[in-house]
Amino acid sequence: MSRALGVGLLAGAVAFCWWEGGLHQDQTAAHWSVLAVIGATLLATVLAGAGRQPEPVGRWARGPFPLRRHLAEDRAGTLGAALWVLVVAAVVGWDLNSFVHQAHDLPTLSSIFGHVTSSRAGRAGLFALWLALGATLALGWRRSRGRA
Amino acid sequence: MSAGAVVWVVLGAAALLWGTVSSVGRELPGPIAALRWFARSWLGRALALCAWGGAGWHLFCQRP
Numbered sequence: 001m002s003r004a005l006g007v008g009l010l011a012g013a014v015a016f017c018w019w020e021g022g023l024h025q026d027q028t029a030a031h032w033s034v035l036a037v038i039g040a041t042l043l044a045t046v047l048a049g050a051g052r053q054p055e056p057v058g059r060w061a062r063g064p065f066p067l068r069r070h071l072a073e074d075r076a077g078t079l080g081a082a083l084w085v086l087v088v089a090a091v092v093g094w095d096l097n098s099f100v101h102q103a104h105d106l107p108t109l110s111s112i113f114g115h116v117t118s119s120r121a122g123r124a125g126l127f128a129l130w131l132a133l134g135a136t137l138a139l140g141w142r143r144s145r146g147r148a
Numbered sequence: 149m150s151a152g153a154v155v156w157v158v159l160g161a162a163a164l165l166w167g168t169v170s171s172v173g174r175e176l177p178g179p180i181a182a183l184r185w186f187a188r189s190w191l192g193r194a195l196a197l198c199a200w201g202g203a204g205w206h207l208f209c210q211r212p
């Protein structure tokens with residue numbers, strides 16, 4: 001990608017995020033812009049990535065299960081991954097607990113993010129992070145074309 | 149600050165601390181490694197993109 005195209009794309013993305021930051025969750029334009037981003041990201045995933053995954057599904061899905069072998073080969077890495085699972089499970093579990101109780105002193109993760117998205121800069125910044133994450137998930141870590 | 153908010157602060161601090169430590173330590177899987185693991189197969193990538201899309205729709209179009 002040429003430098004000029006990269007700068008143009010970046011400027012367009014920044015302008016788009018700032019425009020989106022000025023919208024409200026109830027607005028039709030907000031709904032269509034989010035749906036358009038999701039659609040474009042899924043399309044890019046298929047177009048850019050067909051046949052370029054590093055690993056077949058079966059091997060990927062079985063990957064985490066031989067725990068003893070992982071512990072023997074990479075103890076620190078395995079325990080580190082387990083700690084990530086614990087942190088994510090704690091966040092999901094506490095969010096579910098807060099959601100089920102619907103109490104004022106038990107804020108959900110959604111309501112916390114609501115404080116961020118209530119301002120234009122906060123909504124635009126969070127939208128930019130969301131765009132970057134989607135682009136990374138759609139296009140990142142692909143096997144080069146032509147490699148077996 | 150409510151009791152629920154305190155739990156969120158503790159969880160956020162734990163995630164931030166572990167994210168920083170695991171990003172610095174070469175032997176530990178950081179947040180990028182977690183994303184990379186999902187992107188290794190089309191199923192993992194599809195699952196992660198579904199979660200990403202659902203989160204975006206909720207945050208920018210539904211959140212009360």
